Amino acid sequence: MPLAGSSLLRRSIDALNDAVVLEAVFVVLAPGDKLYAERVGNVRGVEALYCGGATRAESVKNGLTAIGRRAEAEDWVLVHDAVRPCIDVTTLNRLLHELENEPVGGLLAVPLVDTLKRAETGAGLRALSTESRDGLWCAQTPQ
Incomplete structure (x- = not known):
């Protein structure tokens, strides 16, 4: 669904990709998804993972499993719903800064x-x- 000329997913990806502290952005998609390439295309620093599940929780679990081989024990992982495209870089970077020394993580609220x-x-x-x-x-x- 377009919003101001871009798909909701692309707007979310752009916001995450613009955050200077992120090393990578992974997009978890349904196996066999055909629309991602058409509506989003190739984006710098973004990798599509075709391992989504039947529920959000299952998709998160599958995505974490898929990137787990590349992540270090001290790496942080952000889970973001693409249907919330209005996250801005300032808010995202503030969250990451606030959690810099937090041992268990956090969330926006x-x-x-x-x-x-x-x-x-x-x-x-x-x-x-x-x-x-x-x-x-x-x-x-x-x-």
Whole structure:
């Protein structure tokens, strides 16, 4: 799907590829994908991996397995959903800088602004109460 003249995937790739601290960008695709070459093409520093799974989690696992042979134990891996094409280089580099000495990793997040409801269990699915948003955040990618 195009956005301002580029596919969502290409916009995400460009943002990741423009981050000066990244050594490589891997794109996990479904085995047999035919649209990537047409809609994205060859991009400097980007390698397509045709090992995607049935779910996001399976695709992440397969991608990590595929790049695991090339990664060092101290390397960081960012997992980013291509359907979130509005990540900017400044935010990405700030995340990487903040995590420079972090031993376990991190993620981008924004404070929860949506109204949060608790529903009754069962078939009725009626809202019982409004929950407090205090201290709640929405995780974003990359993670």
